[in-house]
Amino acid sequence: MRGLLVAMTMICNTLLMLPCSAYGSDDSLFSSQGYRIDRYRAPLPENPPAGKRLDTHQLVEMMQREDPLLLDVQAVTLRPETEEFGIAWLPSRQRWHIPGSVWLPNVGYGQLDSRMHAYLENNLVRLTQGNKERALVLYCVVDCWMSWNAVKRVAALGYRNLYWYPGGSDGWQEAGLELVPGVPVPIDGLGNYLAH
Amino acid sequence: MIQLRTVVVLILALVFMPAWGAKDYRLKPVEIAPGTYVLLGEKAHFNFRNGGNIVNTGFIVTDAGVVVIDSGPSRFYGEQLRQAIGKITEKPILKLFNTHLHPDHILGNQAFEDIPIAALAGTIDAIRDQGESFNDNMYRLVGPWMAGTRVVVPTETVQPGVLEIGGHRLQLIEMHGHSHADLVILDQTTGVLFAADVVFHGRTPTTPHADVARWLKALNKLSKLDFKILVPGHGDVVADARPVVQTQDYLQWLMSSLIVAAEQGMTMAEVLQLDAPPSITQLAVFPEEYQRSVVHLFPEIEAKVLGRGRVVQE
Numbered sequence: 272m273r274g275l276l277v278a279m280t281m282i283c284n285t286l287l288m289l290p291c292s293a294y295g296s297d298d299s300l301f302s303s304q305g306y307r308i309d310r311y312r313a314p315l316p317e318n319p320p321a322g323k324r325l326d327t328h329q330l331v332e333m334m335q336r337e338d339p340l341l342l343d344v345q346a347v348t349l350r351p352e353t354e355e356f357g358i359a360w361l362p363s364r365q366r367w368h369i370p371g372s373v374w375l376p377n378v379g380y381g382q383l384d385s386r387m388h389a390y391l392e393n394n395l396v397r398l399t400q401g402n403k404e405r406a407l408v409l410y411c412v413v414d415c416w417m418s419w420n421a422v423k424r425v426a427a428l429g430y431r432n433l434y435w436y437p438g439g440s441d442g443w444q445e446a447g448l449e450l451v452p453g454v455p456v457p458i459d460g461l462g463n464y465l466a467h
Numbered sequence: 468m469i470q471l472r473t474v475v476v477l478i479l480a481l482v483f484m485p486a487w488g489a490k491d492y493r494l495k496p497v498e499i500a501p502g503t504y505v506l507l508g509e510k511a512h513f514n515f516r517n518g519g520n521i522v523n524t525g526f527i528v529t530d531a532g533v534v535v536i537d538s539g540p541s542r543f544y545g546e547q548l549r550q551a552i553g554k555i556t557e558k559p560i561l562k563l564f565n566t567h568l569h570p571d572h573i574l575g576n577q578a579f580e581d582i583p584i585a586a587l588a589g590t591i592d593a594i595r596d597q598g599e600s601f602n603d604n605m606y607r608l609v610g611p612w613m614a615g616t617r618v619v620v621p622t623e624t625v626q627p628g629v630l631e632i633g634g635h636r637l638q639l640i641e642m643h644g645h646s647h648a649d650l651v652i653l654d655q656t657t658g659v660l661f662a663a664d665v666v667f668h669g670r671t672p673t674t675p676h677a678d679v680a681r682w683l684k685a686l687n688k689l690s691k692l693d694f695k696i697l698v699p700g701h702g703d704v705v706a707d708a709r710p711v712v713q714t715q716d717y718l719q720w721l722m723s724s725l726i727v728a729a730e731q732g733m734t735m736a737e738v739l740q741l742d743a744p745p746s747i748t749q750l751a752v753f754p755e756e757y758q759r760s761v762v763h764l765f766p767e768i769e770a771k772v773l774g775r776g777r778v779v780q781e
Contacts, residue, residue: 312613413611414606441610
């Protein structure tokens with residue numbers, strides 16, 4: 272019986288490109304638009320909501336062949352704007368990520384306010400220089416639904432050459448590859464990118 | 468020109484570079500009695516380096532097959548545990564016991580999904596209720612070691628009593644105190660007592676689901692059992708009852724400190740600063756675990772103690 276449930280779940284995941292569960296209702300885990308909104312750290316489905324899945328080997332090969340944009344969406348605390356202090360990212364520890372990556376935190380949350388939406392959109396336009404065919408690789412850490420959400424959202428913004436690297440910085444490290452320290456792209460109250 | 472910030476980042480990078488390469492729990496079963504093995508965890512808190520291996524798990528190779536006690540903190544631990552068992556015996560695994568609800572004891576269940584997983588009714592309910600939040604939290608505490616881990620609820624209810632299995636007479640005892648349902652297993656054939664988290668040895672006991680008064684009663688009952696070798700849930704295995712006394716001493720010190728502090732009108736902030744005798748402070752993870760226990764236990768004690776008070780207007 273358990274084996275049947277597992278098989279059903281896998282078939283459902285593969286066919287519908289949607290995460291499914293034969294174990295019970297998933298209503299509280301996904302928004303009406305199909306974004307994951309709770310329990311972000313949990314095993315992931317086989318397929319991304321759009322684009323292609325990459326394992327570490329495939330990502331390495333791709334980086335040797337072409338020049339994809341590596342987008343790290345690992346979440347950190349966002350300090351909201353107050354009278355005394357401006358809005359700012361507050362990483363609690365040093366982020367180590369794939370060399371050459373751009374870190375846009377929190378864009379993988381299931382629901383984004385208009386400021387975060389603008390932060391994602393504006394940075395994508397800047398980084399791709401308006402080219403919707405630019406190869407984009409979305410990732411965070413292992414078993415993190417934020418990278419899955421991010422692929423879905425970036426696809427919804429019209430980007431057509433998307434890749435999902437579910438192993439994330441953990442998978443990269445597991446393969447013995449070099450990680451480098453990461454710094455998040457700053458944000459201002461309007462969601463704009465702040466030049467240094 | 469190199470900016471100061473770049474220099475700071477580079478220095479931090481050198482100091483805090485993460486370790487490379489593949490993870491490995493490096494599980495080494497130790498034979499403590501004929502056919503009886505334990506895998507000792509670190510006397511520490513969960514962290515990214517130990518992957519949550521802070522727990523003692525064990526297994527008994529009986530004539531009929533293997534009985535496993537607790538499955539560890541992650542799917543990967545469960546898989547490596549199963550491999551370690553396979554290196555020692557080809558006999559099939561008959562049953563896995565989960566001693567109580569805590570994540571370090573149950574989140575390896577996935578590796579044993581094909582065999583019966585048995586626990587007390589109270590434990591099964593608790594895992595159904597809280598298992599997912601434990602799973603989530605372990606990702607935060609140990610990160611990548613948790614890859615692919617999800618909760619597997621035990622499939623069989625343990626009836627307290629004697630279980631004859633492959634030539635071993637296992638006494639399955641239900642206790643309460645560390646949690647609502649603590650399964651203690653005495654192998655009457657070898658004299659090995661798997662005390663689970665009713666007993667901690669050299670490591671500060673944890674109290675997130677504790678009823679300390681019941682726990683002390685359980686320890687009393689446990690000390691009267693006829694055992695030769697004691698396997699605590701955390702800490703070294705010994706052939707005497709020292710860890711039982713140590714756990715009792717700690718819990719009694721903890722409760723009396725908190726009660727006296729409440730009677731003196733101390734705030735929680737002051738209670739967190741209290742001194743403790745060396746026999747207590749030398750227990751592993753004491754500072755962190757004491758703080759957690761104050762948070763778990765002081766509010767209720769304070770309410771009870773102050774409930775007897777009255778305001779005097781002068």
